[in-house]
Structures are given as structure tokens and as C-alpha cells.
Amino acid sequence: MDLKEYWSDRSHSRDFKLIRIGFVAVRFRWLVSLLIIGIAGWIAVDWWVLDSAHFKLLWKVRLMTGVMLTPLLPLSYLCKLNRRWMVLSLFALLTVLLLFNLVSLWSFRDVATMPTGYVAFPYFLLALLAVLPLPIRSGLRVAITIIAAVLATDYWLDSHTLSNGKLIERVWLLLCFSLAMLWVQTGQLRMLMDLYRESTRDPLTRLMNRRLFMKQFAMVRHSSSESQPYTLILFDMDKFKHINDAHGHLMGDEVLVSVATTLVDIFGPDAIVARYGGEEFAVLLPNTPLERGVLQAETLRLAVESQPIDNPLDESEVMVTISAGAVKGHNNSNAAELLQWADDALYKAKSQGRNCVVAHE
Numbered sequence: 001m002d003l004k005e006y007w008s009d010r011s012h013s014r015d016f017k018l019i020r021i022g023f024v025a026v027r028f029r030w031l032v033s034l035l036i037i038g039i040a041g042w043i044a045v046d047w048w049v050l051d052s053a054h055f056k057l058l059w060k061v062r063l064m065t066g067v068m069l070t071p072l073l074p075l076s077y078l079c080k081l082n083r084r085w086m087v088l089s090l091f092a093l094l095t096v097l098l099l100f101n102l103v104s105l106w107s108f109r110d111v112a113t114m115p116t117g118y119v120a121f122p123y124f125l126l127a128l129l130a131v132l133p134l135p136i137r138s139g140l141r142v143a144i145t146i147i148a149a150v151l152a153t154d155y156w157l158d159s160h161t162l163s164n165g166k167l168i169e170r171v172w173l174l175l176c177f178s179l180a181m182l183w184v185q186t187g188q189l190r191m192l193m194d195l196y197r198e199s200t201r202d203p204l205t206r207l208m209n210r211r212l213f214m215k216q217f218a219m220v221r222h223s224s225s226e227s228q229p230y231t232l233i234l235f236d237m238d239k240f241k242h243i244n245d246a247h248g249h250l251m252g253d254e255v256l257v258s259v260a261t262t263l264v265d266i267f268g269p270d271a272i273v274a275r276y277g278g279e280e281f282a283v284l285l286p287n288t289p290l291e292r293g294v295l296q297a298e299t300l301r302l303a304v305e306s307q308p309i310d311n312p313l314d315e316s317e318v319m320v321t322i323s324a325g326a327v328k329g330h331n332n333s334n335a336a337e338l339l340q341w342a343d344d345a346l347y348k349a350k351s352q353g354r355n356c357v358v359a360h361e
């Protein structure tokens, strides 16, 4: 478990960031809808429990809060696109709700006689915000904002001091609810990360699968240009059926894992390396001219060729080779066409006797 992933979203991939923000946006929209209905619907309770002068003030405050929350519903659609919109929307939500809390408590004048349902609003808010899969750092910011605003409200309304037992009890309860909120939020983030990994990683080699590769391919195409081309390479193990037949499937799997590790080592962190099919790998080299891409593919080919792979079942070693087809792409290139051309080049490499790299002309 990598704690950095839970602390902030900095180490999350761009794709996962977008997926998480999409999740947060949908839950945020539901949350805002519930709050609008709940805060406005509470007018009925106010009518039942408050005297008429108090009721006349509070129903307007509730309605105003509902009106102020409404623009957050369309804003939640923008949240899906960008983290900044998400932060802005959360900040706006907290501002409106904490202002509502302030005015609603102030309307009671006498702190001692406030009904529990009204004092409990910040705890209720912390519990509701637990539905958002936020990293711990963001969750902490939310909790600190709520705690600070609640204590400032208390201080202003009742001139509490730190020695006051009521204040200590309030802080203690807020901390407990904040911890519960952080716990649930982190659990949700973990669940989302696990599901994301399961659906985007190849279980054998742990490389990204074809699905994620195609998404990344689209992003690389989008950010490239005529002057900043990228290279796409398809690799295919040579006579892999023979390896399986001669040494068994377990050894075949071992070979795939070993080649995947070599691929990641040789192409480095900037390359997009995926298990494209059974014994086929795809590598995307952003901002790399074809000549450089072919040289790197050649380095990989030589590394695979010279590296004996241990058989997990006995003391024997197996030697394997790999063929590759490379193609140059830029933003105007068609993904299906490029893959077809890379496949054609790979086919050529196979027909030229295997264990070689061919570039598409």
C-alpha cells in the first residue's frame, strides 16, 4: 500500500484523476440536491417547533440557502472536467452551508435553549461529506474549515473560552466526526483505486491493458503535433506457441512477465507500455521521432535475445526472441490506421525471419 496515493492525488495517473473527479462530481450533485431538499423541507419542522416570529425569519434563511445552493448543480457538471472546478464547488458549498449554520444558530439568540437538531448541523454535514472519495489531505482541509467555522460561530454567539467544558465537548465531537469522515472517504478512495487497477491492469504482467492503452493513445495523439511526433511500436513474441508446447504454460507466463519487466526497464517511465494481446505488447513513445523509437526497439530486441529466463519448475533456462513493427504518428493520424500500419510492419518482421524490428515506410 502506497500511503502517498491516499494522502494526495499528486501521484495518481491523469486517467484515474479524471475518473475520481467524475465520481466526486456525481456524488456532489446528489449531495447538493439532498441538502436543498433537506434544508428547505426542514421549514415544516420549524413551523412545528418555533414561535411565529422566529419561524418567519428562519424560513426565509432556508429558502435563500436553497437558492444559493442551486447554481452548484450545473457547476457539478463542470467539476467532471477539471480539479479546479471541483475545489471551487466544494469551497462554495462549505461557504453557503457554514453561513447558513451561523445565521440559523444566531436566530436562536439564547445558545442554551437551542434544540439539538439545529446544533447538530455541522456533524450532519461532516457525515454527509464522507460520501466523497477524497484523499486525506483534501478531507483534512474540509474538516479543518468546518471545525474552524463552527468554533468561530460558537465564540461569536456565546463568547466561549477554551476552558469552557461545552467548547471542549464540541471540539471533541467535531474531531470524532472528522475522523469518521476521513476514514470513510479513504475507504472509498481505496475501493475506487482497487476497481480502477482491476479494470485497467493485466493481472499477469501488471502492465496496463489494451483498454487503458487506447485511452492513453488518444491523449498522446491529442497532445502531439507535426513537429512533435510520437512512435508506436507493436512487439510480438516469436514462436511462443512452441515455448508453451515445449516448456509448459507456466514457463510461457514466466517469459511474458520477464519480457514485460525488460520493456519497462528499457523504455523508461515516460513510455506507455501495455500488454496489447496474448503475447503481444504495445509501446507508445510520446515526443519521439521514429528513428529514435526504432533504436529503442532494437535495444529491447537485443536485451530479450541475450537474456536467459529461468524455468520456475526446474533448473533449465529458456532463450526467447521478439519481433517489432514501428510507425510514426502525430495528432492528425488515425489510431486504427496507425495500429494497422504497425501490425503490417510487425508482419513484415515475422516474414523476414523474426527477431528483428521493421519500421513502416
Ligand SMILES: Nc1nc2c(ncn2[C@@H]2O[C@H](COP(=O)(O)OP(=O)(O)OP(=O)(O)O)[C@@H](O)[C@H]2O)c(=O)[nH]1
Binding pocket: 204, 236, 237, 238, 239, 240, 241, 242, 244, 248, 249, 250, 251, 252, 253, 256, 277, 278, 279, 350, 354
Ligand atoms: N503461457 C501463456 N501463453 C499465452 C498467453 N496468451 C497467449 N498465449 C499463447 O501464445 C501463443 C501464440 O501463438 P501464435 O499466435 O501461433 O504465435 P507464435 O507461436 O508466437 O508464432 P509467431 O507469432 O508467428 O512467431 C498461443 O499458443 C497462445 O496460447 C498467456 O497469457 N500465457
